[in-house]
Amino acid sequence: MSSNTASSEDQYFVPAPSALPFALTVGLTLFVIGLIQVMEGGATMPPTLFLGIAISTVFIFWWFWKIIAESEGGLYGPKVDMTYRWAMGWFIFSEVMFFAAFFGALYYARALALPWLSGEGNNLSTNLFLWEGFEAAWPSNGPAELGGRFATIPAWDIPFVNTLILLTSGVTLTVAHHALKENHRLKCILAMWATVALGGIFLFFQVEEYLHAYQDLNLTLESGIYGATFFMLTGFHGVHVTLGTLMLLVITLRLMKGHFTADRHFGFEGVAWYWHFVDVVWLGLFVFVYVV
Incomplete structure (x- = not known):
């Protein structure tokens, strides 16, 4: 040291x-x-x-x-502060690439693999030797109907509610940030507790969604390519929401102990960057997993 x-x-x-x-x-x-x-x-x-x-x-x-x-x-002086900013920026970039790979898998399954298996644009009719009669319909549980038939979760049910919750949490976090910069600590703390609560509510509804999928819709990890991509994308996003909520909780408790000032609070800013990233990823999930 x-x-x-x-x-x-x-x-x-x-x-x-x-x-x-x-x-x-x-x-x-x-x-x-x-x-x-x-x-x-x-x-x-x-x-x-x-x-x-x-x-x-x-x-x-x-x-x-x-x-x-x-x-x-x-x-921690200014040089350390700058190091943390660069580190957090690169970390979020790596997370962008992480989810880009998963969205890429979703695109490959829907736009490339399914049409190929059904014989679209395939002059050699390879599908006749693999899965004759297979149709490129999405959602798909695979040519062999892996895991049996299932139903999907309506986009305008729990997913839409969770979208509103995350968007609202982004607003409350922004309110807290501005309050901190204006030295309104009580307002900042209250807005942070609201953000933590919204993160917890989002996770509660996601658990409810998963239980409904498994118990009532027969939508599981074994439900072919759709089940795999659905739980891969939403599950990893849920992990990120869990970690983000824990970080928000730590920042809130630090604020209550008098930590951070109006001009020195990168710990707060770093978590805010992460949470807004989680919000943006969810918007992509809502559109490409639930709506489209």
Whole structure:
């Protein structure tokens, strides 16, 4: 760790080596293994899933605590602030590419794979040797009707409500940001709590949607290409909403403890960037997964 404790203009804080990244990687790895076990039809709630969640939660908040202590201790100067801005920008760019790959998979399945399997534009009639009589209709559960017949979730039901919720959360977050810049801390805190609540409500409705899909519509991960892409896109977005809601909660609690000032609050801004990104991704999901 740097021997200097002041955040002067010409100094750059370098933290001491830490095992937190490795520990968090272990927790996330166990979580993914447990999730795969659930998806593969194994144990309903395997121990690895709970262990991964527990380890990840502990070390995420431990890491938060260390960073907050460094920030409030005056160790972060303008150079560190700029580093965080660049890092958050590149992180969000990587998330854009992450979802672009999933939207690309959706496009490939709908616009390329289905027409090819049905024989559209295929002079060699390859489909006759693969799936004779297959029609390129979307939503599709595949040529062999994998998982059986299913129904889709109406776009103007829960998905539309969730769209309004996320758009409203973007407004309340913007109100909170402007309030912070104008030194209206109480207004900022109230708007942040509203944003956290809206994030929680969104997740509640998404769980309700998934239960309805599995129990009433026979729409599952095994429902062919449509089920796979539907849960892949909406599920990963739900994970991002969960992480974003947790980050918003941490920022709100920090505001209540007097952290951040009108001109120094990148912790707040970074989370706001992430949340607005989550909002934009959902708009794409709503249009291309539910409506089109």
